Amino acid sequence: MTLPIPGTSLYKLLAALTLLALLGSFWSPMILVWQVASGCAMILVLLDLFLLYQRGIPEINREYQNSIPLGVKRTISLIVINHSKYPCTFDLYDHYPLELEAQGLPVHLSLPADGNAKIQYQVTAKARGKYEFIGVQLHLWSRWRFWQRDYRMSLAGEIHVYPNFAAIPHIALLATDNFLSQMGIIKKPRRGQGQDFHQLREYREGDSMRQIDWKATSRIRKVISREYQDERDQEIIFLLDCGHRMRARDAGLSHFDHTLNALLMLSYVALRQGDAVGLNTFGGSSRWASPKKGHHTIQSLLNTVYDLQPGTAAPDYTQAASDLLVRHKKRSLVIILSNIRDEDNAELQAAVGLLKRRHLVLVASLREKALDQNLQDAPIDMTEALRTSAIHHYLQERKAAFDRLSNQGVIAVDVEPQQLGVSLINSYLGIKASGKL
Incomplete structure (x- = not known):
């Protein structure tokens, strides 16, 4: 008691x-x-x-979405029922996970006899993962407010915080020939100039002479063109770094969260193109999702990575490449997502060399936005001059490392975190159009 x-x-x-x-x-x-x-x-x-x-203790139930996106406000409801024949007044507090920010608590409420009420408050998730509600706490006031009694009620619950992919439906609209250029995604070949034959149709202005099917043209006495589409049924596998460098933050999110957002954007576009998407993580956490087709694959990827966090281990690119070669035999586009430094050059080149024997490799690295920001202003003293010189030297070494990868025939992308998604989609569409895969 x-x-x-x-x-x-x-x-x-x-x-x-x-x-x-x-x-x-x-x-x-x-x-x-x-x-x-x-x-x-x-x-x-x-x-x-x-x-x-x-007095009896009011009954309390919690209503909420089990899955919520990162950084987006969601509503949680508490249903309070007073089974007593007396009115009651109390202060109510919900013990939500520390990874959520809440607005609207605690709540002061009075209920009549046999009355009920629905209390709502807003939460915003600060980190991805699986978290637990512990319970609720009541301060029940006596009739004349001389006393209050503290009740802690066990009301366990589990909530899953996923990456925020609200932009994906917008990407689906933009992922067409007419709209991709609006967000910097450029599809180079014209419609009908892919790799796989799609259909015969009447000649349209702008079709090349190579597209004309002369046999069909002579048979029906109309100019008929062959229409092609990008190759389908190909496979894309993300090799995702979960090491300590992905803990760096830009624009309020870690590099790891920026990478997950870009991964989901490209996955959605690739799945719409008829390709299969898979995932392999390395650098402290090893998870494997074999390549699959269909829109349900997005949910499968989310379930695989939603609670994944970057650790403190250093990435082992060679081991990651070896593991992938054992797990997957079919030729695929392997996209290495990491934050690469010049000291990684030897190991990364060895890992890329292993992967290139069977796969087409794309290396995508996140560059800290602070580097470019520090170069915008001219140095005014010796300390700033030395810092600027060190940044230039670091960027030159970084560029040299990426040039060496390009000389190996590897497609390399080095961009700020906010630009990673667009750069990956551009690279993917270019690869599809070129027929390299």
Whole structure:
């Protein structure tokens, strides 16, 4: 049984009795008034305490979405039902996970006898993963507010925080010939100039002479063109670094979260193109999702990575390449997603060499936005000059490392985190159009 907590009214009553006692010390007739008031007050306070323990505890249920996106406000509801024949007043607090930010708690509420209410508050997830609700806490007030009683009720719940991919439906609209250029995604070949034969159709202005099917043209006496489409049924496998470098932050998100967003964007576009998408993680956490086709694959990828966090281990590119070669035999587009430094050059080249024996390799690296920001302003003293010189040297070494990868025939992308998604989609569409895969 929980002990009662003195309420605000009890402190006010004690202050009033103290004032009467002080007056009685100066004027003796007030002593009798103080004694009577003290007796009545004691009876009233004890009666209020007795009635408090006779009251039933309201029933509480929680309603919420089990899966919410990162950084987006969502509503959680608490259904409170008073089964008692007496009205009740209380303060209510929900013990939500620390990884959520909440607005609208605690709540002060009064319920009539046999009444109910629906309380809503807003939460915003600060980190991906699987988190637990512990329970709810009630401060039930007595009738005259002399006492309050603390109840901690077990109301367990689990919530999953996924990457925010709200932009994906917008990407689906843009992922057409007419709209891709609006976000910097450029599809180079014209429609009908892919690799796989799609259909015969009437000649349109702008079709090349090579597209004309002369046999069909002579047969029906109309100019007929062959229409092609990009190759389908190909496979894309993401090799995702979960090492310590992916913990760096830009624009409020870690490089790892930026990478997950780009991964989902490209996956959605690739699945719409009829390709299969898979995932292999390395650098502290090893998870494998074999390449699959269909829009349900997006949900499968989300379930694989939603609780994945970058660790403190260093990435082992060679081991990751060896593991992938064992797991997957079919030729695929392997996209290495990492934050690559010049000291990784030897190991990365060895890993790329292993993968190139069977796969087409694309290396995508995130460059810290702070590097370019520090170069925008001219140095004004020796300290800033030395820092600027060091940044230039670092970027030159980084560029040299990527040039060596390009000389190996590897497609390399080195961009700021916010530009990674667009750069990956551009590279993917270029590869599809070229027929390299």
